[in-house]
Amino acid sequence: xxxxxxxxxxxDLDRVGFAVEGRSLxxxxxxxxxxxxxxxxxxxNGAGKSLLLRLSHGLLTPTSGTVTWGNGAALPxxxxxxxxxxxxxxxxxxxxxxxxxxxxxxxxxxxARNRRQTMAMExxxxxxxxxxxxxxxxxxxxxxxxxxALARAWVVEPDVLFLDEPTSSLDPAxxxxxxxxxxxxxxxxxxxxxxxxxxxxxxxxADEVLFLSHGRLxxxxxxxxxxxxxxxAQARAFLxxxxxx
Amino acid sequence: MHDLSTALSTAFAMAIGLDPxxxxxxRLSVQVSGGAxxxxxxxxxxxxxxxxxxxxxxxxxxxxxxxxCMGLPPVVVGLAVYLLLSRAGPLGExxxxxxxxxxxxxxxxxxxxxVAALARQVVADLWEEYGEQxxxxxxxxxxxxxxxxxxxxxxxxxxxxxxxxRAAAEVGAVMIVGGNISGVTRTxxxxxxxxxxxxxxxxxLALGIILIALVTAVNAAVFLVxxxxxxxxx
Numbered sequence: 001x002x003x004x005x006x007x008x009x010x011x012d013l014d015r016v017g018f019a020v021e022g023r024s025l026x027x028x029x030x031x032x033x034x035x036x037x038x039x040x041x042x043x044x045n046g047a048g049k050s051l052l053l054r055l056s057h058g059l060l061t062p063t064s065g066t067v068t069w070g071n072g073a074a075l076p077x078x079x080x081x082x083x084x085x086x087x088x089x090x091x092x093x094x095x096x097x098x099x100x101x102x103x104x105x106x107x108x109x110x111x112a113r114n115r116r117q118t119m120a121m122e123x124x125x126x127x128x129x130x131x132x133x134x135x136x137x138x139x140x141x142x143x144x145x146x147x148x149a150l151a152r153a154w155v156v157e158p159d160v161l162f163l164d165e166p167t168s169s170l171d172p173a174x175x176x177x178x179x180x181x182x183x184x185x186x187x188x189x190x191x192x193x194x195x196x197x198x199x200x201x202x203x204x205x206a207d208e209v210l211f212l213s214h215g216r217l218x219x220x221x222x223x224x225x226x227x228x229x230x231x232x233a234q235a236r237a238f239l240x241x242x243x244x245x
Numbered sequence: 246m247h248d249l250s251t252a253l254s255t256a257f258a259m260a261i262g263l264d265p266x267x268x269x270x271x272r273l274s275v276q277v278s279g280g281a282x283x284x285x286x287x288x289x290x291x292x293x294x295x296x297x298x299x300x301x302x303x304x305x306x307x308x309x310x311x312x313x314c315m316g317l318p319p320v321v322v323g324l325a326v327y328l329l330l331s332r333a334g335p336l337g338e339x340x341x342x343x344x345x346x347x348x349x350x351x352x353x354x355x356x357x358x359x360v361a362a363l364a365r366q367v368v369a370d371l372w373e374e375y376g377e378q379x380x381x382x383x384x385x386x387x388x389x390x391x392x393x394x395x396x397x398x399x400x401x402x403x404x405x406x407x408x409x410x411r412a413a414a415e416v417g418a419v420m421i422v423g424g425n426i427s428g429v430t431r432t433x434x435x436x437x438x439x440x441x442x443x444x445x446x447x448x449x450l451a452l453g454i455i456l457i458a459l460v461t462a463v464n465a466a467v468f469l470v471x472x473x474x475x476x477x478x479x
Contacts, residue, residue: 059377081383092378095396095478104392108382138479 007159008069008083009035009191011056016065018051026051026215028065035159038182038192040202040223043212044238049195052212053162056193057086082109085158089165091149093137098129098148101137105152123151127181143174150181161185163194167201179205199239203227211235252450259451260458266428271455274432277345277419278412281352285360286405288353293364294390297372308365314358319351323421326351330422343424348432351418356408363404367397399471399478406467413460433459 011033018026026048033039033056041049054060056067058081069080094101102120111119124130127147132140137148146166153161163182167175175198182205186192196202202209206223213234221231230236259267296308328334330342330350341347371393379389394401416434423430425439433456440449 054377057381059380078383084381086381088378088381092375094392095398105382108384108388136478139477 007035008075008080009033009159010069010071011160011191011193012066012068012071013056014066014068016055016062016067018048018055018060019063024215026055026062029217030065031210031217031220033191033193035191036189037207038186038194038205039208039210040206041193041195041210041212042202042235042238046214047212048215049212050164052210053086053164053193053195057084057162059086082156083159084162085153085156085160086162086164087146087149087153087166089168091145093140093145093148095138096136097134098137098140099124099133101148102152102155105155109156119155123154124148126154126184127151128177141174143170143177146170146174146178147181150178150185154185157188158185158190160191160193163192165195165197168197175201211238213238248446248450251447252454255447256451256454260455267452267455269428270431270433270436270452271459273345273430274413274434274456275459277348277432278352278409280349281356281412282360282405282409284349284353285356285408289357289360289408290364290394290401291390292357293361293366294368294394296361296365297368298386298389298393308362311358311362311365315362317355317358318417319355319415320417320421322354323351323418326354326418326422342422343426343430345423345430347422348419348430351422352412352415355415355418356412359408359411360404363407364394364397364401367400367404368393371397399475402467402471406464409463410460413456 013029013031013033016026016029017024029052041052043049051060055062058067069075094104096104099117099120102123103116106116106119107113121130121133124133127150129144129147129151132144137145140148150166161182166182167178170178179201182192182194192205194205196205203223206226209219209221209223209226210217211219211221211226211230211232211234213232218232219226219230219235226235227239230239296304296311326347327342329336330339330347331337332342341350368390375393375396379392384392414434416438419425419430419432420435420438423432423435425431425435431439433452437449437452437456440446440452
């Protein structure tokens with residue numbers, strides 16, 4: 001466990017809404033997400049899953065309601081920012097070598113210059129990328145790029161890691177590697193908040209499920225009962241593979 | 246046709262023979278335009294990046310003005326710099342009029358909008374792609390500027406080349422602020438203008454061929470370097 005004592009969690013969403021030009025995309029989401037567990041955000045396309053991640057991570061500002069960290073403790077915004085990381089569906093890597101991409105983040109974290117290379121190599125090694133360290137990040141395969149994005153998030157030692165459909169464009173082997181990486185983060189005490197379309201993946205990874213439908217939070221449930229028999233009609237239809245309209 | 250063949254042989258002879266006077270003219274042209282492009286890049290790249298990333302009132306108008314300035318008439322720029330540097334002008338005491346420094350100044354003014362406007366476009370496009378990731382990493386603003394400029398380096402090279410082409414090809418500004426003084430401020434373009442007015446068309450044409458060859462060589466070199474690097478970096 002890396003951050004037992006001074007974690008920025010829990011994350012509290014209080015009546016969080018997001019509207020664009022009067023059209024509500026997320027409506028009055030209230031939920032508390034505790035540290036340690038793996039939360040899967042599920043729902044059909046357009047349900048607002050990615051939006052929920054971006055609002056929680058602070059990439060977007062809610063048009064109503066509040067996002068708070070640390071159970072009301074007055075955390076400095078800078079610290080809240082630095083204890084989070086996000087892995088996107090399509091990783092955005094800089095036009096430099098794989099190891100330089102990690103060193104870049106270590107530089108942002110004010111890690112001493114002479115320690116960056118060693119730490120970056122350790123992170124690459126952990127995700128099986130050590131041999132590719134000097135390769136330009138942009139010419140790596142899709143799976144390698146996503147693992148590099150995970151290695152980059154690893155050095156942040158985040159309290160919480162957001163993942164937005166991290167495997168939706170990957171083949172099974174690369175997907176497995178990403179899931180193993182998520183295990184590593186979880187084992188190190190990082191809270192996982194993730195969206196996925198892959199039901200099998202959700203079953204494998206979830207401790208807890210948030211189910212969204214049409215911008216509303218319909219169900220918050222521990223994973224086992226959710227997959228056995230969800231309480232809401234929408235989630236039942238979703239799991240049965242029906243169209244939810 | 247006769248003029249053209251004479252011009253070709255003259256150009257060839259001048260290039261082979263390394264005529265010191267012609268070499269001096271070529272060197273000055275490269276120094277003035279190269280210096281102007283260097284200055285314009287140092288100012289224009291950060292300026293373009295800031296315009297791409299910053300949000301402030303009047304930004305739209307500034308972008309339009311900058312884009313419009315890509316087409317500034319060189320003679321008008323030359324005239325403005327001339328007025329600045331002339332004895333009675335605000336910078337008259339520097340005594341720069343009719344020196345290569347004045348020519349660099351005038352060409353910098355010509356090139357700056359091109360570099361800045363194209364850099365703005367390149368950085369704005371990159372921000373589309375990188376924005377969320379960089380904000381997720383909490384990258385400070387100035388680091389964002391540096392990061393995007395570095396990652397846009399291949400496209401920005403083209404912007405700088407466009408600036409160099411503009412500087413090397415213009416005659417109006419350097420003619421006015423430089424004065425086309427033989428051995429001091431005579432560049433290839435002012436020499437071409439002079440030889441044309443004297444009626445030595447083959448010589449003028451020969452100089453023109455050398456100028457075009459020079460610009461082509463610079464572009465080819467940068468293209469090759471860019472291609473190789475781009476292929477390597479993806």
